[in-house]
Amino acid sequence: xxxxxxxxxxxxxxxxxxxxxxxxxxxxxxxxxxxxxxxxxxxxxxxxxxxxxxxxxxxxxxxxxxxxxxxxxxxxxxxxxxxxxxxxxxxxxxxxxxxxxxxxxxxxxxxxxxxxxxxxxxxxxxxxxxxxxxxxxxxxxxxxxxxxxxxxxxxxxxxxxxxxxxxxxxxxxxxxxxxxxxxxxxxxxxxxxxxxxxxxxxxxxxxxxxxxxxxxxxxxxxxxxxxxxxxxxxxxxxxxxxxxxxxxxxxxxxxxxxxxxxxxxxxxxxxxxxxxxxxxxxxxxxxxxxxxxxxxxxxxxxxxxxxxxxxxxxxxxxxxxxxxxxxxxxxxxxxxxxxxxxxxxxxxxxxxxxxxxxxxxxxxxxxxxxxxxxxxxxxxxxxxxxxxxxxxxxxxxxxxxxxxxxxxxxxxxxxxxxxxxxxxxxxxxxxxxxxxxxxxxxxxxxxxxxxxxxxxxxxxxxxxxxxxxxxxxxxxxxxxxxxxxxxxxxxxxxxxxxxxxxxxxxxxxxxxxx
Numbered sequence: 373x374x375x376x377x378x379x380x381x382x383x384x385x386x387x388x389x390x391x392x393x394x395x396x397x398x399x400x401x402x403x404x405x406x407x408x409x410x411x412x413x414x415x416x417x418x419x420x421x422x423x424x425x426x427x428x429x430x431x432x433x434x435x436x437x438x439x440x441x442x443x444x445x446x447x448x449x450x451x452x453x454x455x456x457x458x459x460x461x462x463x464x465x466x467x468x469x470x471x472x473x474x475x476x477x478x479x480x481x482x483x484x485x486x487x488x489x490x491x492x493x494x495x496x497x498x499x500x501x502x503x504x505x506x507x508x509x510x511x512x513x514x515x516x517x518x519x520x521x522x523x524x525x526x527x528x529x530x531x532x533x534x535x536x537x538x539x540x541x542x543x544x545x546x547x548x549x550x551x552x553x554x555x556x557x558x559x560x561x562x563x564x565x566x567x568x569x570x571x572x573x574x575x576x577x578x579x580x581x582x583x584x585x586x587x588x589x590x591x592x593x594x595x596x597x598x599x600x601x602x603x604x605x606x607x608x609x610x611x612x613x614x615x616x617x618x619x620x621x622x623x624x625x626x627x628x629x630x631x632x633x634x635x636x637x638x639x640x641x642x643x644x645x646x647x648x649x650x651x652x653x654x655x656x657x658x659x660x661x662x663x664x665x666x667x668x669x670x671x672x673x674x675x676x677x678x679x680x681x682x683x684x685x686x687x688x689x690x691x692x693x694x695x696x697x698x699x700x701x702x703x704x705x706x707x708x709x710x711x712x713x714x715x716x717x718x719x720x721x722x723x724x725x726x727x728x729x730x731x732x733x734x735x736x737x738x739x740x741x742x743x744x745x746x747x748x749x750x751x752x753x754x755x756x757x758x759x760x761x762x763x764x765x766x767x768x769x770x771x772x773x774x775x776x777x778x779x780x781x782x783x784x785x786x787x788x789x790x791x792x793x794x795x796x797x798x799x800x801x802x803x804x805x806x807x808x809x810x811x812x813x814x815x816x817x818x819x820x821x822x823x824x825x826x827x828x829x830x831x832x833x834x835x836x837x838x839x840x841x842x843x844x845x846x847x848x849x850x851x852x853x854x855x856x857x858x859x860x861x862x863x864x865x866x867x868x869x870x871x872x873x874x875x876x877x878x879x880x881x882x883x884x885x886x
Protein backbone atom coordinates (compact mmCIF):
# COMPACT_ATOMS: atom_id res chain seq x y z
CA UNK A 373 0.00 0.00 0.00
CA UNK A 374 1.30 3.42 -0.89
CA UNK A 375 2.36 5.80 1.81
CA UNK A 376 -0.14 8.43 0.77
CA UNK A 377 -3.05 6.01 1.08
CA UNK A 378 -1.94 4.94 4.53
CA UNK A 379 -1.66 8.54 5.59
CA UNK A 380 -5.21 9.24 4.44
CA UNK A 381 -6.51 6.23 6.38
CA UNK A 382 -4.80 7.30 9.59
CA UNK A 383 -6.05 10.83 9.31
CA UNK A 384 -9.58 9.54 8.55
CA UNK A 385 -9.58 7.37 11.67
CA UNK A 386 -8.74 10.29 13.93
CA UNK A 387 -11.42 12.37 12.30
CA UNK A 388 -13.98 9.60 12.85
CA UNK A 389 -13.11 9.52 16.54
CA UNK A 390 -13.53 13.25 16.86
CA UNK A 391 -16.57 13.69 14.62
CA UNK A 392 -18.54 10.46 15.22
CA UNK A 393 -17.53 8.56 18.33
CA UNK A 394 -17.31 11.45 20.76
CA UNK A 395 -20.69 13.00 19.78
CA UNK A 396 -22.31 9.56 19.85
CA UNK A 397 -20.89 8.84 23.29
CA UNK A 398 -22.05 12.23 24.52
CA UNK A 399 -25.57 11.50 23.27
CA UNK A 400 -25.54 8.13 25.02
CA UNK A 401 -24.49 9.78 28.29
CA UNK A 402 -27.32 12.31 28.13
CA UNK A 403 -29.86 9.61 27.30
CA UNK A 404 -28.49 7.45 30.11
CA UNK A 405 -28.94 10.25 32.63
CA UNK A 406 -32.56 10.71 31.56
CA UNK A 407 -33.12 6.96 31.73
CA UNK A 408 -31.55 6.80 35.20
CA UNK A 409 -33.82 9.58 36.40
CA UNK A 410 -36.85 7.71 35.09
CA UNK A 411 -35.68 4.52 36.81
CA UNK A 412 -35.41 6.35 40.12
CA UNK A 413 -38.95 7.65 39.64
CA UNK A 414 -40.18 4.16 38.86
CA UNK A 415 -38.41 2.82 41.95
CA UNK A 416 -40.11 5.42 44.13
CA UNK A 417 -43.49 4.53 42.63
CA UNK A 418 -42.70 0.86 43.16
CA UNK A 419 -42.04 1.48 46.84
CA UNK A 420 -45.40 3.21 47.22
CA UNK A 421 -47.05 0.30 45.44
CA UNK A 422 -45.41 -2.22 47.76
CA UNK A 423 -46.44 -0.16 50.79
CA UNK A 424 -50.06 -0.29 49.59
CA UNK A 425 -49.86 -4.07 49.22
CA UNK A 426 -48.36 -4.28 52.71
CA UNK A 427 -51.31 -2.37 54.14
CA UNK A 428 -53.78 -4.69 52.45
CA UNK A 429 -51.87 -7.74 53.66
CA UNK A 430 -51.94 -6.56 57.26
CA UNK A 431 -55.66 -5.83 57.02
CA UNK A 432 -56.21 -9.32 55.65
CA UNK A 433 -54.23 -10.88 58.49
CA UNK A 434 -56.27 -8.92 61.05
CA UNK A 435 -59.63 -9.94 59.57
CA UNK A 436 -62.54 -11.41 61.50
CA UNK A 437 -61.62 -14.73 63.13
CA UNK A 438 -58.62 -15.05 60.79
CA UNK A 439 -60.84 -15.84 57.82
CA UNK A 440 -58.30 -14.28 55.44
CA UNK A 441 -55.11 -14.87 57.41
CA UNK A 442 -53.65 -17.26 54.84
CA UNK A 443 -54.29 -14.76 52.07
CA UNK A 444 -52.63 -12.04 54.15
CA UNK A 445 -49.60 -14.27 54.71
CA UNK A 446 -49.31 -14.90 50.98
CA UNK A 447 -49.52 -11.17 50.30
CA UNK A 448 -46.80 -10.51 52.88
CA UNK A 449 -44.59 -13.07 51.13
CA UNK A 450 -45.19 -11.22 47.87
CA UNK A 451 -44.20 -7.99 49.60
CA UNK A 452 -40.94 -9.56 50.82
CA UNK A 453 -40.19 -10.79 47.31
CA UNK A 454 -40.88 -7.34 45.90
CA UNK A 455 -38.55 -5.75 48.44
CA UNK A 456 -35.72 -8.13 47.58
CA UNK A 457 -36.23 -7.40 43.90
CA UNK A 458 -36.22 -3.68 44.66
CA UNK A 459 -32.89 -4.08 46.47
CA UNK A 460 -31.43 -5.71 43.35
CA UNK A 461 -32.91 -2.92 41.27
CA UNK A 462 -31.17 -0.30 43.40
CA UNK A 463 -27.87 -2.10 42.78
CA UNK A 464 -28.55 -1.77 39.06
CA UNK A 465 -29.20 1.96 39.40
CA UNK A 466 -25.97 2.46 41.33
CA UNK A 467 -23.98 0.43 38.82
CA UNK A 468 -25.61 2.28 35.94
CA UNK A 469 -24.29 5.56 37.27
CA UNK A 470 -20.97 4.49 38.80
CA UNK A 471 -19.85 1.88 36.27
CA UNK A 472 -21.21 3.37 33.05
CA UNK A 473 -22.05 7.04 33.04
CA UNK A 474 -19.27 8.43 35.24
CA UNK A 475 -16.29 6.63 33.59
CA UNK A 476 -17.59 7.28 30.11
CA UNK A 477 -18.16 10.96 30.77
CA UNK A 478 -14.76 11.35 32.47
CA UNK A 479 -12.86 9.73 29.59
CA UNK A 480 -14.88 11.63 27.02
CA UNK A 481 -13.89 14.99 28.47
CA UNK A 482 -10.18 14.16 28.05
CA UNK A 483 -10.53 12.19 24.86
CA UNK A 484 -10.97 15.13 22.51
CA UNK A 485 -7.67 16.69 23.50
CA UNK A 486 -5.90 13.33 23.42
CA UNK A 487 -7.11 12.49 19.92
CA UNK A 488 -6.29 15.95 18.62
CA UNK A 489 -2.75 15.75 20.01
CA UNK A 490 -2.27 12.25 18.55
CA UNK A 491 -3.42 13.43 15.16
CA UNK A 492 -1.17 16.47 15.28
CA UNK A 493 1.87 14.43 16.31
CA UNK A 494 1.24 11.94 13.53
CA UNK A 495 1.08 14.69 10.94
CA UNK A 496 4.30 16.30 12.20
CA UNK A 497 6.28 13.07 12.27
CA UNK A 498 4.94 12.07 8.91
CA UNK A 499 5.99 15.43 7.51
CA UNK A 500 9.52 15.12 8.90
CA UNK A 501 10.02 11.61 7.57
CA UNK A 502 8.56 12.58 4.25
CA UNK A 503 10.98 15.50 3.97
CA UNK A 504 13.93 13.28 4.87
CA UNK A 505 12.87 10.77 2.24
CA UNK A 506 12.42 13.55 -0.30
CA UNK A 507 15.95 14.88 0.35
CA UNK A 508 17.44 11.42 -0.09
CA UNK A 509 15.54 11.00 -3.35
CA UNK A 510 16.77 14.40 -4.61
CA UNK A 511 20.38 13.54 -3.75
CA UNK A 512 20.06 10.28 -5.66
CA UNK A 513 18.78 12.09 -8.74
CA UNK A 514 21.72 14.53 -8.65
CA UNK A 515 24.22 11.74 -8.46
CA UNK A 516 22.71 9.97 -11.46
CA UNK A 517 22.64 13.20 -13.46
CA UNK A 518 26.32 13.82 -12.83
CA UNK A 519 27.23 10.33 -13.90
CA UNK A 520 25.54 10.82 -17.25
CA UNK A 521 27.54 14.00 -18.00
CA UNK A 522 30.95 12.59 -16.93
CA UNK A 523 32.66 9.27 -17.10
CA UNK A 524 32.05 6.86 -14.26
CA UNK A 525 34.88 6.67 -11.76
CA UNK A 526 35.26 4.65 -8.63
CA UNK A 527 34.54 7.61 -6.35
CA UNK A 528 31.35 8.45 -8.25
CA UNK A 529 30.17 4.88 -8.06
CA UNK A 530 30.64 4.82 -4.30
CA UNK A 531 28.65 8.03 -3.86
CA UNK A 532 25.81 6.68 -5.99
CA UNK A 533 25.60 3.45 -4.02
CA UNK A 534 25.67 5.37 -0.78
CA UNK A 535 22.85 7.65 -1.96
CA UNK A 536 20.74 4.66 -3.03
CA UNK A 537 21.31 3.03 0.33
CA UNK A 538 20.23 6.19 2.20
CA UNK A 539 17.13 6.47 0.01
CA UNK A 540 16.09 2.90 0.72
CA UNK A 541 16.57 3.38 4.45
CA UNK A 542 14.44 6.53 4.50
CA UNK A 543 11.76 4.86 2.45
CA UNK A 544 11.63 1.85 4.78
CA UNK A 545 11.48 4.18 7.78
CA UNK A 546 8.61 6.13 6.22
CA UNK A 547 6.70 2.96 5.39
CA UNK A 548 7.22 1.55 8.86
CA UNK A 549 6.09 4.81 10.43
CA UNK A 550 2.92 4.93 8.35
CA UNK A 551 2.14 1.31 9.11
CA UNK A 552 2.66 1.78 12.83
CA UNK A 553 0.62 4.98 12.82
CA UNK A 554 -2.26 3.16 11.14
CA UNK A 555 -2.13 0.41 13.74
CA UNK A 556 -2.11 2.95 16.55
CA UNK A 557 -5.04 4.84 15.10
CA UNK A 558 -7.11 1.68 14.63
CA UNK A 559 -6.22 0.60 18.17
CA UNK A 560 -7.34 3.97 19.55
CA UNK A 561 -10.67 3.64 17.77
CA UNK A 562 -11.18 0.04 18.90
CA UNK A 563 -10.24 0.93 22.46
CA UNK A 564 -12.98 3.51 22.69
CA UNK A 565 -15.74 1.28 21.34
CA UNK A 566 -14.43 -1.56 23.48
CA UNK A 567 -14.67 0.62 26.58
CA UNK A 568 -18.38 1.14 25.93
CA UNK A 569 -18.81 -2.62 25.53
CA UNK A 570 -16.92 -3.29 28.74
CA UNK A 571 -19.15 -0.93 30.72
CA UNK A 572 -22.26 -2.53 29.24
CA UNK A 573 -21.02 -5.98 30.23
CA UNK A 574 -20.45 -4.80 33.78
CA UNK A 575 -23.99 -3.46 33.86
CA UNK A 576 -25.33 -6.67 32.32
CA UNK A 577 -23.91 -8.65 35.24
CA UNK A 578 -26.08 -6.65 37.61
CA UNK A 579 -29.10 -7.21 35.38
CA UNK A 580 -28.36 -10.92 35.37
CA UNK A 581 -28.23 -11.02 39.17
CA UNK A 582 -31.44 -9.00 39.29
CA UNK A 583 -33.37 -11.33 37.01
CA UNK A 584 -31.87 -14.47 38.52
CA UNK A 585 -32.92 -13.42 42.01
CA UNK A 586 -36.41 -12.56 40.78
CA UNK A 587 -36.72 -15.86 38.93
CA UNK A 588 -35.67 -17.95 41.91
CA UNK A 589 -37.92 -16.05 44.31
CA UNK A 590 -40.99 -16.28 42.09
CA UNK A 591 -40.37 -19.90 41.22
CA UNK A 592 -40.20 -20.95 44.87
CA UNK A 593 -43.37 -19.14 45.96
CA UNK A 594 -45.67 -18.81 42.96
CA UNK A 595 -47.26 -22.27 43.26
CA UNK A 596 -48.15 -21.69 46.91
CA UNK A 597 -49.66 -18.30 46.11
CA UNK A 598 -51.80 -19.78 43.38
CA UNK A 599 -52.99 -22.56 45.69
CA UNK A 600 -54.11 -19.98 48.25
CA UNK A 601 -55.79 -17.87 45.57
CA UNK A 602 -57.82 -20.86 44.38
CA UNK A 603 -59.40 -21.20 47.84
CA UNK A 604 -60.75 -17.65 47.98
CA UNK A 605 -64.34 -18.95 47.85
CA UNK A 606 -63.83 -21.22 50.89
CA UNK A 607 -63.02 -20.49 54.51
CA UNK A 608 -59.90 -22.08 56.04
CA UNK A 609 -60.36 -25.32 57.94
CA UNK A 610 -59.42 -23.64 61.22
CA UNK A 611 -62.25 -21.14 60.80
CA UNK A 612 -64.67 -23.89 59.80
CA UNK A 613 -63.74 -25.79 62.96
CA UNK A 614 -64.23 -22.65 64.98
CA UNK A 615 -67.71 -22.25 63.51
CA UNK A 616 -68.50 -25.88 64.28
CA UNK A 617 -67.32 -25.56 67.87
CA UNK A 618 -69.21 -22.33 68.42
CA UNK A 619 -72.47 -23.51 66.86
CA UNK A 620 -72.52 -26.83 68.69
CA UNK A 621 -72.42 -24.93 71.98
CA UNK A 622 -75.68 -23.16 71.12
CA UNK A 623 -78.95 -25.14 71.45
CA UNK A 624 -81.74 -24.14 69.12
CA UNK A 625 -84.20 -26.87 70.24
CA UNK A 626 -86.32 -26.97 73.36
CA UNK A 627 -85.38 -30.53 74.24
CA UNK A 628 -81.68 -29.68 74.13
CA UNK A 629 -81.93 -26.54 76.20
CA UNK A 630 -82.58 -28.47 79.43
CA UNK A 631 -85.17 -26.99 81.70
CA UNK A 632 -83.39 -25.55 84.69
CA UNK A 633 -80.05 -27.30 84.86
CA UNK A 634 -76.97 -25.60 86.16
CA UNK A 635 -75.45 -25.02 82.71
CA UNK A 636 -78.10 -22.59 81.47
CA UNK A 637 -76.29 -19.39 82.58
CA UNK A 638 -73.16 -20.53 80.79
CA UNK A 639 -75.20 -21.38 77.71
CA UNK A 640 -76.79 -17.94 77.74
CA UNK A 641 -73.34 -16.35 77.95
CA UNK A 642 -72.23 -18.39 74.94
CA UNK A 643 -75.27 -17.27 73.02
CA UNK A 644 -74.70 -13.61 73.81
CA UNK A 645 -71.00 -13.90 72.94
CA UNK A 646 -71.70 -15.59 69.63
CA UNK A 647 -74.44 -13.12 68.81
CA UNK A 648 -72.14 -10.17 69.44
CA UNK A 649 -69.48 -11.68 67.18
CA UNK A 650 -71.90 -12.45 64.37
CA UNK A 651 -73.95 -9.25 64.60
CA UNK A 652 -74.56 -7.64 61.24
CA UNK A 653 -75.85 -4.21 60.26
CA UNK A 654 -79.23 -5.35 58.99
CA UNK A 655 -82.84 -4.71 59.86
CA UNK A 656 -84.18 -6.68 62.81
CA UNK A 657 -87.49 -7.01 61.06
CA UNK A 658 -85.84 -8.25 57.88
CA UNK A 659 -83.82 -10.81 59.82
CA UNK A 660 -86.97 -11.99 61.58
CA UNK A 661 -88.77 -12.48 58.27
CA UNK A 662 -86.47 -13.84 55.59
CA UNK A 663 -88.54 -13.85 52.43
CA UNK A 664 -86.58 -16.64 50.85
CA UNK A 665 -87.15 -18.89 53.85
CA UNK A 666 -90.85 -17.98 54.08
CA UNK A 667 -91.67 -19.50 50.71
CA UNK A 668 -90.06 -22.80 51.64
CA UNK A 669 -91.21 -23.23 55.26
CA UNK A 670 -94.42 -25.10 56.24
CA UNK A 671 -97.17 -23.26 58.05
CA UNK A 672 -97.16 -23.41 61.84
CA UNK A 673 -99.81 -25.63 63.40
CA UNK A 674 -103.21 -24.15 64.25
CA UNK A 675 -104.06 -23.46 67.86
CA UNK A 676 -107.65 -23.69 69.13
CA UNK A 677 -107.00 -21.69 72.26
CA UNK A 678 -106.50 -17.92 72.62
CA UNK A 679 -103.47 -16.45 70.89
CA UNK A 680 -100.62 -17.39 73.19
CA UNK A 681 -97.38 -17.25 71.30
CA UNK A 682 -94.94 -20.15 71.44
CA UNK A 683 -91.78 -20.70 69.46
CA UNK A 684 -92.86 -21.49 65.90
CA UNK A 685 -91.28 -23.94 63.49
CA UNK A 686 -90.54 -21.04 61.18
CA UNK A 687 -88.53 -19.19 63.78
CA UNK A 688 -86.60 -22.36 64.56
CA UNK A 689 -85.68 -22.88 60.92
CA UNK A 690 -85.00 -19.23 60.22
CA UNK A 691 -82.41 -19.27 62.99
CA UNK A 692 -79.93 -20.85 60.60
CA UNK A 693 -80.38 -17.93 58.18
CA UNK A 694 -80.55 -15.13 60.78
CA UNK A 695 -78.43 -16.38 63.66
CA UNK A 696 -78.03 -13.10 65.45
CA UNK A 697 -81.73 -12.39 65.88
CA UNK A 698 -82.71 -15.94 66.84
CA UNK A 699 -79.93 -16.47 69.36
CA UNK A 700 -80.71 -13.31 71.29
CA UNK A 701 -84.53 -13.95 71.17
CA UNK A 702 -85.96 -16.06 74.03
CA UNK A 703 -87.74 -19.28 73.23
CA UNK A 704 -91.13 -17.93 74.34
CA UNK A 705 -92.07 -14.40 73.37
CA UNK A 706 -94.58 -12.17 75.17
CA UNK A 707 -98.12 -11.98 73.96
CA UNK A 708 -98.61 -9.61 71.02
CA UNK A 709 -99.96 -6.20 71.87
CA UNK A 710 -101.74 -6.18 68.52
CA UNK A 711 -104.07 -9.04 69.59
CA UNK A 712 -106.51 -7.93 72.28
CA UNK A 713 -108.17 -10.06 74.86
CA UNK A 714 -110.75 -12.60 73.67
CA UNK A 715 -113.55 -10.72 75.36
CA UNK A 716 -112.94 -7.51 73.36
CA UNK A 717 -112.24 -8.42 69.73
CA UNK A 718 -112.22 -4.94 68.17
CA UNK A 719 -108.76 -4.81 66.57
CA UNK A 720 -109.05 -3.88 62.86
CA UNK A 721 -107.47 -6.31 60.44
CA UNK A 722 -105.98 -6.00 56.96
CA UNK A 723 -105.09 -8.63 54.39
CA UNK A 724 -101.99 -8.39 52.20
CA UNK A 725 -102.76 -7.97 48.49
CA UNK A 726 -99.12 -8.24 47.52
CA UNK A 727 -95.96 -9.53 49.09
CA UNK A 728 -93.71 -6.91 50.71
CA UNK A 729 -90.11 -7.24 51.87
CA UNK A 730 -88.87 -4.76 54.45
CA UNK A 731 -86.11 -2.49 53.19
CA UNK A 732 -85.14 -0.83 56.44
CA UNK A 733 -85.40 -0.94 60.19
CA UNK A 734 -88.81 -1.10 61.92
CA UNK A 735 -90.57 -2.31 58.76
CA UNK A 736 -92.85 -5.33 58.48
CA UNK A 737 -92.51 -8.01 55.82
CA UNK A 738 -95.39 -10.20 54.68
CA UNK A 739 -96.55 -12.51 51.93
CA UNK A 740 -99.68 -12.21 49.84
CA UNK A 741 -102.71 -13.25 51.84
CA UNK A 742 -101.18 -12.65 55.28
CA UNK A 743 -103.53 -11.15 57.89
CA UNK A 744 -102.16 -8.11 59.71
CA UNK A 745 -103.51 -6.63 62.95
CA UNK A 746 -103.47 -2.82 62.78
CA UNK A 747 -102.14 -0.74 65.63
CA UNK A 748 -102.29 3.00 66.07
CA UNK A 749 -103.02 5.50 63.31
CA UNK A 750 -101.58 5.61 59.83
CA UNK A 751 -98.83 8.07 59.06
CA UNK A 752 -98.23 9.32 55.51
CA UNK A 753 -99.52 6.15 53.91
CA UNK A 754 -97.79 3.85 56.41
CA UNK A 755 -99.45 1.83 59.17
CA UNK A 756 -98.02 0.03 62.17
CA UNK A 757 -99.23 -3.54 62.58
CA UNK A 758 -98.41 -7.13 63.42
CA UNK A 759 -98.30 -10.05 61.02
CA UNK A 760 -100.44 -12.70 62.74
CA UNK A 761 -98.69 -15.50 60.87
CA UNK A 762 -95.08 -14.56 61.64
CA UNK A 763 -95.81 -12.70 64.91
CA UNK A 764 -93.55 -9.83 63.84
CA UNK A 765 -94.57 -6.17 63.98
CA UNK A 766 -93.49 -3.04 62.20
CA UNK A 767 -94.46 -0.35 59.69
CA UNK A 768 -95.84 -1.34 56.29
CA UNK A 769 -97.39 0.52 53.30
CA UNK A 770 -101.19 0.51 53.30
CA UNK A 771 -101.22 0.40 49.48
CA UNK A 772 -100.22 -3.26 49.69
CA UNK A 773 -103.22 -4.29 51.84
CA UNK A 774 -107.02 -4.18 51.96
CA UNK A 775 -109.45 -4.14 54.88
CA UNK A 776 -110.25 -7.63 56.11
CA UNK A 777 -113.14 -8.86 58.26
CA UNK A 778 -112.75 -12.38 59.61
CA UNK A 779 -116.23 -13.93 59.78
CA UNK A 780 -114.96 -16.79 61.88
CA UNK A 781 -113.96 -14.40 64.62
CA UNK A 782 -117.61 -13.75 65.54
CA UNK A 783 -118.95 -17.29 64.99
CA UNK A 784 -116.16 -19.43 66.45
CA UNK A 785 -115.67 -20.00 70.13
CA UNK A 786 -112.16 -18.62 70.08
CA UNK A 787 -110.82 -15.66 68.04
CA UNK A 788 -108.30 -17.70 66.04
CA UNK A 789 -107.50 -16.31 62.61
CA UNK A 790 -107.38 -18.66 59.69
CA UNK A 791 -104.20 -18.89 57.70
CA UNK A 792 -104.35 -17.87 54.04
CA UNK A 793 -103.84 -21.51 53.04
CA UNK A 794 -106.96 -22.60 55.01
CA UNK A 795 -109.20 -19.80 53.78
CA UNK A 796 -108.81 -20.76 50.14
CA UNK A 797 -106.62 -19.45 47.38
CA UNK A 798 -105.37 -15.91 47.63
CA UNK A 799 -107.05 -13.21 45.53
CA UNK A 800 -105.69 -13.29 42.04
CA UNK A 801 -105.06 -17.03 41.97
CA UNK A 802 -101.35 -17.05 42.79
CA UNK A 803 -98.73 -16.08 45.32
CA UNK A 804 -95.39 -14.47 45.11
CA UNK A 805 -93.36 -17.64 45.71
CA UNK A 806 -90.10 -17.63 47.58
CA UNK A 807 -89.10 -14.27 46.21
CA UNK A 808 -92.24 -12.60 47.50
CA UNK A 809 -93.07 -11.01 44.13
CA UNK A 810 -96.28 -11.31 42.13
CA UNK A 811 -95.87 -10.57 38.45
CA UNK A 812 -97.68 -11.07 35.20
CA UNK A 813 -100.41 -9.34 33.20
CA UNK A 814 -104.18 -9.20 33.52
CA UNK A 815 -104.91 -10.70 30.16
CA UNK A 816 -102.74 -13.80 30.45
CA UNK A 817 -99.49 -14.58 28.62
CA UNK A 818 -95.95 -14.01 29.92
CA UNK A 819 -95.61 -10.78 31.90
CA UNK A 820 -92.26 -9.05 32.27
CA UNK A 821 -91.31 -8.34 35.90
CA UNK A 822 -91.00 -4.71 36.77
CA UNK A 823 -87.75 -3.34 38.12
CA UNK A 824 -89.48 -1.24 40.78
CA UNK A 825 -91.67 -2.14 43.72
CA UNK A 826 -90.90 -4.76 46.36
CA UNK A 827 -89.06 -7.01 43.96
CA UNK A 828 -86.31 -4.46 43.60
CA UNK A 829 -85.13 -5.24 47.15
CA UNK A 830 -84.38 -8.87 46.26
CA UNK A 831 -81.68 -8.19 43.71
CA UNK A 832 -78.33 -9.25 44.95
CA UNK A 833 -75.11 -7.40 44.13
CA UNK A 834 -72.40 -9.15 42.17
CA UNK A 835 -69.57 -10.39 44.38
CA UNK A 836 -66.14 -8.88 44.15
CA UNK A 837 -64.12 -10.66 41.47
CA UNK A 838 -67.08 -12.55 39.91
CA UNK A 839 -68.75 -12.06 36.54
CA UNK A 840 -71.76 -14.28 37.20
CA UNK A 841 -75.22 -12.94 36.33
CA UNK A 842 -78.03 -12.43 38.78
CA UNK A 843 -79.68 -15.76 38.19
CA UNK A 844 -81.64 -16.74 41.31
CA UNK A 845 -84.11 -13.89 41.32
CA UNK A 846 -84.64 -13.86 37.54
CA UNK A 847 -85.21 -17.63 37.46
CA UNK A 848 -87.86 -17.40 40.17
CA UNK A 849 -89.60 -14.57 38.33
CA UNK A 850 -89.67 -16.54 35.08
CA UNK A 851 -91.02 -19.67 36.79
CA UNK A 852 -93.78 -17.74 38.57
CA UNK A 853 -94.75 -15.90 35.36
CA UNK A 854 -94.84 -19.06 33.22
CA UNK A 855 -96.77 -21.15 35.75
CA UNK A 856 -99.51 -18.61 36.52
CA UNK A 857 -101.29 -17.62 33.33
CA UNK A 858 -104.17 -15.19 33.17
CA UNK A 859 -105.02 -15.47 36.85
CA UNK A 860 -102.02 -13.41 38.04
CA UNK A 861 -102.66 -10.15 39.80
CA UNK A 862 -101.12 -6.94 38.55
CA UNK A 863 -98.23 -5.89 40.80
CA UNK A 864 -98.37 -2.93 43.20
CA UNK A 865 -97.62 0.60 42.02
CA UNK A 866 -94.05 1.01 40.84
CA UNK A 867 -93.55 4.40 42.45
CA UNK A 868 -91.07 4.78 45.34
CA UNK A 869 -92.32 3.99 48.84
CA UNK A 870 -92.69 6.89 51.28
CA UNK A 871 -90.08 7.50 53.92
CA UNK A 872 -90.71 5.42 57.01
CA UNK A 873 -91.53 7.64 60.01
CA UNK A 874 -89.30 7.25 63.03
CA UNK A 875 -92.19 7.28 65.51
CA UNK A 876 -93.86 4.24 67.03
CA UNK A 877 -97.54 3.44 67.21
CA UNK A 878 -97.75 4.83 70.68
CA UNK A 879 -97.23 8.39 69.37
CA UNK A 880 -100.56 8.24 67.57
CA UNK A 881 -103.96 8.70 69.08
CA UNK A 882 -104.40 5.06 69.96
CA UNK A 883 -105.99 1.99 68.53
CA UNK A 884 -108.06 3.57 65.76
CA UNK A 885 -107.88 1.87 62.36
CA UNK A 886 -107.36 3.20 58.91
